[in-house]
Amino acid sequence: MSEELAASRAPTKGARSEHHIMPPGNRTADLCVAAARRTLDHALAYIYGTRVYGLTLRGPMPDHMVHYPKDLRPGRADKGAALMHGRFDLPGGQVRVTDTSPFLAAAPSETWAEELHGFSWARHLSARGDAHARQFARLLIEDWIATSGRWHPIAWRPHVIGRRLISWVANGRLIMENSELVYRSTLLRNMASQARHLARVAGGAPAGEPRLTAALGLAFSGLCLSDGPKRLAKGLALVCRELREQILPDGGHISRSPAAQLSILLDLVSLREALIARRQEVPMDVRNAIDRMMPMLRFFRHGDSKLALFNGSNEGPDGAIDAVLAYDDTKGKPFGFAPHSGYQRLSAGKSTLLIDTGPPPPGRYSHDSHAGCLSFEMSAGRCRLVVNCGDTRLFGPDWRAASRATAAHSTMVVNDTSSARFTQGAMAHLLLGPRLMEGPSRVESRRNETADGIWLEASHNGYQKLFGLIHGRRLFLAANGEDLRGEDHLLRVTDDDTPPWHPDYWKKKTEGEAFALRFHLHPEARASLAHDGSNVLVMLPNGDGWQFRARVLGGGESTLTLEDSVYLGGGETTRRSEQIVVSGHVFKDEAKVQWAWRRLSNARPTKGEEAEVPEFPELTPASPASD
Structure with a gap:
């Protein structure tokens, strides 16, 4: 080995390696625990719905709210107007109500029902701030107390109570000030009953953000209601416990x-x-x-x-x-990498890349997780160029399932199969919810920063069990931020622990798996494919032009196409977009694709004149990212 090559492979001061290993889950144990928990919840729900239990929630009644905390979630007056016209467009679905109560309307999903009963949307009525908005909000609260104020199987879930109490105290001026005595007394009495129940059940809320929301709701109720010092202490203790567990x-x-x-x-x-x-x-x-x-x-x-x-x-x-x-x-x-969360951030010039280089979270925290390992997003200045499709809860479970698939992310997909698997079957979905059941168990990454730019090399084994393939990705972002080079490869590995009679053994011996390397584009990026199919020119709203080129190494046919995509990043609407797709097949136990994004010096070529086509950049074996 030459001295130059040896020096390039030697560890450098800027090199950092990360290894993430997800402990294997136990699906049988998870299902048994979930079944036992669901049985207990049903029994407790029966008890909570009895009049006798309701009597235990009585106690000293607060006579006022002592503090209105600031709601940092901005409200929108236009959404407040939509609510007043009966349009309840909330995460989980869309419902129009006219002459009936929204709390009696058929909920399109449990998520929508939780959002409705959580009253987080009250901030939009506060944003309007007029007398009509105040009257409408108070009528809805009276309606809620009449229909759900004693017990409701969804409205009285711990995290829903927590969110509702936070929303009510944060919008206290909207729902309390200059109100009638009877209404105010009824509201405060009901809030105290909710808080007493929450103090008993907050620790049993679903793991993750819901349990933290329940704890926060308990703390806010103790802080903002005149009878709550003991609840404040208990709520803060639970908040601190969950922060130590979750952050x-x-x-x-x-x-x-x-x-x-x-x-x-x-x-x-x-x-x-x-x-x-x-x-x-x-x-x-x-x-x-x-x-x-x-x-x-x-x-x-x-x-x-x-x-x-x-x-x-x-x-x-x-x-x-x-x-x-x-x-x-x-x-x-912002710092460059998050070793525990499993993300990398590459910034140079006006370009920013964010890359997912971590395994899925533990199962009980994975209800929102996507199969997007090694996917990346790129922005140039204030314009997004390469994106993932995002997530939406407005359009039902089918849309959400599609948005969680690997194909909805800017990464490589094998045989139209996601690199992680979600709950399958009615029983598992009922007991565990839409959580992630199996995904990459080992994700490794190595980062090195030099005067030339930032190198990143990462890999995951999400396709090893099904196809015996490891997906690796190498990235280089030049110091000026105008040149991004990448290499994606699939490599077949031998697992000596798999016996010949196991079905997975023969799956791993097959060849010719199809792959698709996807780059989803932001809706405001305008793309055009060259006539010879050799490159794609993308124009951004700020006038910058970026050229994409790719080539598949190692033999076999490949194609570069421009296909339709969808962007859900706005959260409330779907937007048509496009995606660049490089497709081919695994050949002789390996597939390798080199690609590049380069900012063009002449971003707007005149009619009849083609932009300068740069030479395809190489990722040399002697690069600092190699190991």
């Missing part, structure tokens, strides 16, 4: 969802500010969690200041990210 050392949430990161941070900052306003001590666990989560939220932002689309996320509510980051005293730049 990773790098500040990410255990679900690996940027949306969960934002949602939890919005509530935590609101709680911290409310405690300070009430001259209460802020627990150290709350302070530490906020300090760690703020940089991680910046990590997940693109050049347009909105969220990346990984693991159930969309771009985020308008203004919500800026609202919470306004309370970040450090205002530091």
Whole structure:
């Protein structure tokens, strides 16, 4: 080996390696625990619905709200107007009501019902702030108390109560000020009953963000109602326990969802500010969690200041990210990699890449997880170029299932099969919900930063069990941010532990699996395929032009096409978009695709004149990213 090659392969100061191994789950044990839990929940629901249990929720009645915490989730007056016209477009579905109560309407999904009973949408009525909005909000609360105020199987779930109490105290001026005495007394009495029940069941809420929401609701009720000092102490203790369990050392949430990161941070900052306003001590666990989560939220932002689309996320509510980051005293730049959350961020010039380099979260935290291992997103300045499709809960379970598949992400797909599998079968789905059951158990990444740019090499084994293939991806972003080079490869591996009589043994001996390397484009990016099919030119709204080229190595036929896609990043609408697809077949136990994105110096060629076509860049074996 030459001295130059040896030097290039030697560890450097900027090199960092990460290894993520997900412990294998036990599906049988999970199903048994879920079945036992569901049986217990049904028994408890019967008890909670009795008049005798309702009597146990009586106690001292608060006479007023002592504090109205600030709701950092921005409200929209236009959405408030839609609600007043009977249009309840909430996560989980869309319902129009005219002459009936929304709480008696047929719910399109449990998610929609939880959102309706959680009253998070009340902030849109507060955004209107007029007398009609106040009257409408109070009529809906009276309606809710009449239909669901004693017991309801969905409305009285711990996390739904938590969200409703947070929403009611945060919108206290809307629903309380200058109200009639009878209405105000009935509302406060009902809130106290909900809070007493929540104090008993908050710890049994579903794991993850729902349990933290229940704990936060308990803390807010204790802080904002005049009879709540004991509930405040219990709620804060539960909040601190869940923060220690759910917030990773790098500040990410255990679900690996940027949306969960934002949602939890919005509530935590609101709680911290409310405690300070009430001259209460802020627990150290709350302070530490906020300090760690703020940089991680910046990590997940693109050049347009909105969220990346990984693991159930969309771009985020308008203004919500800026609202919470306004309370970040450090205002530091995003770091480069999140070793515990399993993400990498490459920034150079005006370009930003975010890459998923981690395994799925533990099963109980994976209800929003996607099969997007090694997918990436890229923005150039304030314009998004390469994206994932995102996630939506407005259009039903079929849309959501499609958005979670690997094909909805900018990565490589084998045989139209996702790299992770979700719950299958009515019984498993009923007991466990739409959680992830099996996915990449080992994900490795190695990063190196040099004067030339940033190198990243990563791999996952999500296709090993089905096809005996390992997917690897190598990326290089030049220092000026105008040149992104990539290489995706599939390599067949031998698993000596699989006996010949096992069905997977023969699957691994087959060849010729089809693959598709997908690059989903943002709807505002305009793409055109060259006549000879050799490259794609993409124009961004800011006038920048980017050229994509690819080639498949090692033999076999391949195609470069421009196909239809869909963008769900807005969260409330579907937008037509396009995707670049490089397709081929595994040949002689291996497939390798080299590709490149390069910003064109002449972004707008005149009519009849073709833009300069750069030479295809090489990823040499002696690169610092090699091992």
